[in-house]
Amino acid sequence: MTSIPASRPALPLMSRIPWRKIILYTVAILFALWLVLPFYWIVNMSFMHEVDATSVPPHFLPKDPTLANFLGFIHPTTDQALLGSHAVADTPYALMNSMIVALTTALFNLVLGTFAAYSFSRIQFKGSQVLLIVYLLTRMVPGIAIIIPFYLVMRALHLLDTYGALILSYTTFALPITIWILKDYIRSVPRELEDAARVDRCGWFRMMWSVFLPISAPGLVAAAIFAFMTAWNEFMFALFMTSTISSQTMPVIAANFATDLNTQVTLMAAAGVVAVVPPLVLVLICQRLIVQGMAAGSVKG
Template identity: 45%
Template sequence: MISFMQEREATQLHWIPREPTLENYTMYFRVYGDSAEIGAATARQFPRAIANSLIIAGSVMFINLFFGSLAAYALARMNFGGNLVLLLFYLGSRSVPGVAIMIPMYLVMRSYGLLDTHLAVILAHVTFTLPFTIWILKGYFQTVPLDLERAARVDGCSRLGALFRIFLPVTTPGMIAVGIFSFISSWGEFFFALLFTSTIFSKPVTVVASDFAQEIQIDFTIIAAGGVLVVLLPIILAFIFQRFIIHGIGGAVTG
């Protein structure tokens, strides 16, 4: 609501805008404008930052779906030993806080010349999202009867053919659930994105939004509009795919 207000109105004690305006949002999409306007330089970086976030989050989602589905399928058809390995892998990845590996990861990225690139952020995000993806998909894949694959093999499909033509299409809800999870997790991540990026050529939208904290006398209504733009896409995706998310996570828990 504050993002649709003027600054003088935001200081008053009411929630509904009495004089609604879109001026706070139009500032973010002005390619040209008065460079002396407070916050204008940061706001004009938003379109590029959104594109960076789409590239990073989309890549993280694709990597999670491709490699996560293959690993989860193998583990879903293994014995308890394979499940134990996955459990240790998952718990280990979730128990390591980001701040504990901040310096080592930074040094690794610098040694390979990956600082201020999309790839550095993508690799960092995949490190923490892939174990969860494998864990959820494994549980969901175990709900698919093995007889379905056996029937495909009898009809002439190879193991890979049965996987890609029969098995994965059946598990679409679970794939969508983990895909949306990995996308939203990458989209909203801030710590590693701030650590590995320094210019607008690689900064995601969460980092650019935080740059307003360095502005002096920036209108709070403009900051509110930026916050809405940051969370808008994840909210839309959650509403569109909520049925698949609930079904996918529910199937994984049941399995």
């Protein structure tokens, strides 16, 4: 006769509860709320009337949604035009300034970074690794330590209160990371493709355009987005080196809202939404390439 195996005793309920997963999911949800709720609150207030935005208890949804706060940037009322040292009327111009500076900074970083990254990836020279580390160490210098020298240099070059001062400064900040991202992508391109392009009598520039750049598209996009965000969000250098709306960017104008005791919080919220939308749309469009570029840049080499 075959013996019937004894059934295993049931585990206690406490040991069957997946505490580890519960804790991880709880932490993830809390972290997501911590990131999303501030942005949601700004968007929520931007569609409110001032009375609803300052009411106690607060309204988590607009009772009577309005676009007046956004329309004020195009046709500000008399009261709105005087708020925050004319911050409302200056917002469209600041948005355009930020876009010009950020896009130009991203373009310069891609051009200079591609040349430098190709040199570090394909040309073996003494001290190349040390030079790469020195480039990266420059990012560890706090901005407040170099802002005065930058200011004096830009004044000597007569670039104060111009796009040039901001573009040169931001390109300097973002270029080391751009080089580090692109060098790993260029190293991943087989040398055989480069040799084949030379056999086909392709010059260096045509080889870069036809071979390297298409393969390195995720790295290029990741580097461009990083440079764009660096220029878009920077405040301290923009504050020091600009003085008029001809070159002031969104962070500077957004700070002006806080200089007036009568500033409407709904207008401040609308300005925040306007400032966030361009980089947010850009990141959403290029999300897949950004993830590929950053992931590859961290594991290849």
